Amino acid sequence: MSAAKNKLNHLAIIMDGNGRWAKKRHKPRAFGHREGMNNVQRITLAANKLGIKVLTLYAFSTENWARPKEEVAYLMNLPVRFFDKFMPTLQENNVKVNIMGYLDDLPKKTYDVVQRAMAETRDNTGLILNFAFNYGSRKEITTAVREIATLVSNGGLESDDITENTISEHLMTASFGEYQDPDLLIRTSGEMRISNFLLWQIAYSELAFSEKAWPDFNENDLKKFVENYQNRHRRFGKVDESDS
Ligand code: FPP
Numbered sequence: 001m002s003a004a005k006n007k008l009n010h011l012a013i014i015m016d017g018n019g020r021w022a023k024k025r026h027k028p029r030a031f032g033h034r035e036g037m038n039n040v041q042r043i044t045l046a047a048n049k050l051g052i053k054v055l056t057l058y059a060f061s062t063e064n065w066a067r068p069k070e071e072v073a074y075l076m077n078l079p080v081r082f083f084d085k086f087m088p089t090l091q092e093n094n095v096k097v098n099i100m101g102y103l104d105d106l107p108k109k110t111y112d113v114v115q116r117a118m119a120e121t122r123d124n125t126g127l128i129l130n131f132a133f134n135y136g137s138r139k140e141i142t143t144a145v146r147e148i149a150t151l152v153s154n155g156g157l158e159s160d161d162i163t164e165n166t167i168s169e170h171l172m173t174a175s176f177g178e179y180q181d182p183d184l185l186i187r188t189s190g191e192m193r194i195s196n197f198l199l200w201q202i203a204y205s206e207l208a209f210s211e212k213a214w215p216d217f218n219e220n221d222l223k224k225f226v227e228n229y230q231n232r233h234r235r236f237g238k239v240d241e242s243d244s
Contacts, residue, residue: 005230012056012182017189017213030074035215046219048127054179062136083117094126100172101135137199144170184229188214
């Protein structure tokens with residue numbers, strides 16, 4: 001009897017390798033980020049077609065501020081370029097934009113453009129395109145702990161009543177409800193690490209790694225990774241009847 005296929009509701013991607021991709025072509029790193037940005041559009045539309053509900057993309061980490069000033073400036077301007085170029089297509093495809101991260105620390109122009117993108121697509125009901133931008137998972141968990149501690153000290157919550165759900169509800173993915181934890185996390189460009197991304201949420205996610213740099217990771221690659229995921233055997237820590 002063949003097992004039922006896994007449903008892929010939430011896909012998360014660490015889009016790595018833009019810099020190396022550009023270097024290989026004797027171009028500045030920004031050239032790689034620009035092509036990476038164009039690829040975001042291609043993969044978003046492909047994910048939408050595949051029926052994925054939430055696509056979370058790691059676009060800028062809280063650690064990325066340590067990059068050279070010009071590169072940070074370029075990355076901060078990417079949302080401006082991206083939404084300028086692609087907003088009509090996102091609208092046509094019913095895509096809802098979300099940006100999770102410490103948005104108050106963004107330059108005003110970037111802050112305004114991401115707020116506008118979220119507001120303009122608020123009522124769309126298709127794929128949620130969720131950018132992690134100025135995001136760091138340890139900071140996110142620290143913020144959640146602080147919020148919960150404040151609730152306890154105000155008498156709004158008993159410490160004995162803190163559950164795993166309490167923590168999930170205070171993370172930036174809380175609004176995705178039943179889809180808040182990724183089913184599958186893909187990292188491109190051959191590195192095998194998590195880099196402070198969704199540490200709590202990926203407890204039971206399937207992991208996959210592509211050797212391709214992000215700008216080269218195309219719709220066919222996505223399809224293959226999704227098919228591979230659909231046929232995996234997820235046990236969530238349990239023993240399978242067929243294994244006992
Ligand atoms: C990692 O590659 C990539 C980034 C830090 C930036 C990712 C951003 C995009 C792909 C565009 C995002 C688009 C929007 C709309 C925000 P790297 O620079 O670390 O590459 P390397 O490891 O080869 O140096």
